Amino acid sequence: MSERVVIVGGTSGIGLAAAVRLAASGREVVVTGRTPERLEQAVKEIGERGSGAVADARDPEAMRALFAEVGPVDHVVVNVSGRKGGGPFRSLSPDELRAALDDKLIAHVVTAQAALPALRRDGSLTFVAAASANSAMAGVAGLAAVNGAIQSMIPGLAVELAPLRVNAVSPGVIDTEWWDGLGDGRQSTLDAFAAATTVGRIGAPGEVANAIAYLIDTGYATGTVLTVDGGVRLKPGVQS
Numbered sequence: 716m717s718e719r720v721v722i723v724g725g726t727s728g729i730g731l732a733a734a735v736r737l738a739a740s741g742r743e744v745v746v747t748g749r750t751p752e753r754l755e756q757a758v759k760e761i762g763e764r765g766s767g768a769v770a771d772a773r774d775p776e777a778m779r780a781l782f783a784e785v786g787p788v789d790h791v792v793v794n795v796s797g798r799k800g801g802g803p804f805r806s807l808s809p810d811e812l813r814a815a816l817d818d819k820l821i822a823h824v825v826t827a828q829a830a831l832p833a834l835r836r837d838g839s840l841t842f843v844a845a846a847s848a849n850s851a852m853a854g855v856a857g858l859a860a861v862n863g864a865i866q867s868m869i870p871g872l873a874v875e876l877a878p879l880r881v882n883a884v885s886p887g888v889i890d891t892e893w894w895d896g897l898g899d900g901r902q903s904t905l906d907a908f909a910a911a912t913t914v915g916r917i918g919a920p921g922e923v924a925n926a927i928a929y930l931i932d933t934g935y936a937t938g939t940v941l942t943v944d945g946g947v948r949l950k951p952g953v954q955s
Contacts, residue, residue, distance in 0.1 A: 717764075719743045719788045720931070721781075723772050723826045724795035726750070726757040728891035729843060732920035733792055733927045738764040740928065745785055747772070772822035778829035790931050791830045794843040795822040800857030807857050815861050823865055827872075834879060839937075841930050842869070842883040843923075846944040849885075866940050873938035880937035882930040887944025889918040913946030 720737050724730045725746030738744045738761050746761065747770040748754045754767040770781045772795040782788070797818025799811045823842055834840065847855045848862035866883055873881040888908040909916045926943045930936055942948065 717741050717743055718790065719745065719785075720790045720792065721745045721747070721785060721788050721830070722792040722794060723747045723770070723778075724793070724843075726753040726767075728794075729886065729889060729920045729923045729927075730792070730794035731757050731760065732924035733794070734761050734765060736921065736924040736928050737931070738762055740932075742789075745788075747781065772826045773817055775825050775829065778826050782829050782833040785833060787835065788830070788833050789835045789838045790841070791827070791834060791839075792841045792843065792927055792931075793823045793826045795819060795826065796843075796845075800861055802854055802857070804854075804856045812857050812860070815857055816864075819861050820864050831876070831879075837878045837880070837934075839880040839882065839931050840872075840876070841881075841927055843927070844883050844885045844940070846885045846887040846942060846948065849942075849948060869940055870938045877937070880930075880934070882936060882939045882941065884923055884926045884930065885940050885942045885944070886923045886926075887912070887918060887942075887947050889920055889923060891920055908947070909945075911947050912944070913949050916945065918943065918945055 720742050722730050722734050725734045726748035734744045734746050744761055744765050746757055746767050749771055751769055754769060758765045758767045768781055770777050772778060797815055799818060800815030827840055842865055844865040845862040847858040848866045850859050869881055869883050905917050923943050926941050930941060
């Protein structure tokens, strides 16, 4: 019997790439999203091993209902995020920071709590954080706070929830629609980030999907935050 994976936030970008990658390995993959149209398109892209459910990861009741309906699962990937929290610290408002926390940290916690009754005892739970957690760049303090909070949970949860394996991936700048809000400035911004890496480019969703698959496949990996950032942390003055 094939394993079943639930990817919360799997209709685009890293989540969808992970869904395609895991389905190709023979697993059944359930993806969630908040928009029925996007969910339908994502399931088509995943193929015959894919299915979908509309759910809001910030809603505890909705997530409990989701996992009660899906039934037993082997692995859960939490890939939900928002667009708040970036920009200069001087102008970061409490309301925007609260929204950033709700959209990512709270959504990750709510999803993980709801998933536990359905998860295989020795399965895996993988969070998708971000390399901003360790950033020494201006304008990312809010994002660093949110993603740093997620990453700091990993060791403790790996101990508390054992033998369930708990890990996270920490992507750098990845070419997804998250950057589309920059409009005409999108490409120049991504080019600047590419220049800050040691590999000379930004990342692709499939590369982070490979990291997620590694953490799922490797039964001896737990309590790990796997950084996939193109070496940007290695550049002096860019990251600590």
